[in-house]
Amino acid sequence: MSEQIQQTVPSLPRIGSPAPPFEAVTTHGTIRLEDYKGSWLVLFSHPADFTPVCTTEFMAFQSIYSRLKEMNTELLGLSVDSLFSHIAWVRNIEQNGGVKIEFPIIADLNKDVAYKYGMIMPEESKTETVRAVFIIDDKQIIRAIIYYPMSAGRNMEEILRLVQALQTADEHKVATPANWKPGDKVIVPAPQTKEAADERVKDDSYECFDWYLCKKSLP
Structure with missing residues (x-):
């Protein structure tokens, strides 16, 4: 039984290893990891659309997006909700919160990307992704990984600071x-x-x- 579990659960990505490649449907069309070559990427997962903590997080991620772009860094969200759910949710955030979500969100219904990146923690939830953050550099190497439980919203200033620290360390x-x-x-x-x-x-x-x-x- 343990051998079967080992075979079905993929190994988690590690800091310093190449980011697992993917091609996925998003709210901005089909996107591949290789589309981000030459820029840094903050890839993050959230448990579900139309949920309180996730809604506050998406508005907060949008608030730092312009500063990330100034650092040659893109944002890409993910959950296992459908594309139509994502579209409806970002429209809801804009209508009720006055915040337009400008970055794409992966609709990972088959959990393909979530499993590759270790975004599903069965002890927390077998069906939803946890709050994972992967910072991927311009050579598509994973430089940092942060996991948060479903109950705790992320600190955007820390994510921003971490990207700044990594880029500063590389440059100098x-x-x-x-x-x-x-x-x-x-x-x-x-x-x-x-x-x-x-x-x-x-x-x-x-x-x-x-x-x-x-x-x-x-x-």
Whole structure:
């Protein structure tokens, strides 16, 4: 029995691995993952259309969409609802909430994309997707994964901050400390020799806790 379960449940995608390819029907027509090559992508799932928490989230995702686009980042939603349900729901959000949803939503009725990305947690729900977030870079590599339970709405500023942190790390070959936000100092790579460590702590251009933890401001 356990062998059968192992065969039917796909392995979960991992940070640093290629994003699983897909072709899916969306509210903007048929979309393939490869359509996003050259740009970053925030792919997220929600449990169901016409539900309270999801409705607040979609309006919140729309509120950060323009800032994501400024960072060469697109948004793509998903649930296992039908295309007609998605269309009716975004129309409802616009009519009652005054928010026009400008990004596409995958209608994943057969759960094909949801299973590839590990968006269904049977212990939480066997029929609905949890609140998963996948940040995929411009080379279509998964760079971050966040899971939320169905009862907790997501923090949009954290998703935005995470994209900013990843792009900053790539561009400047640095890391970002806890609670980092744009404009804060970043962490430089630790020295690899004792001589370099001795020199590092003498360098006034860095703010050092010790040789292995030094920060600097970006230009």
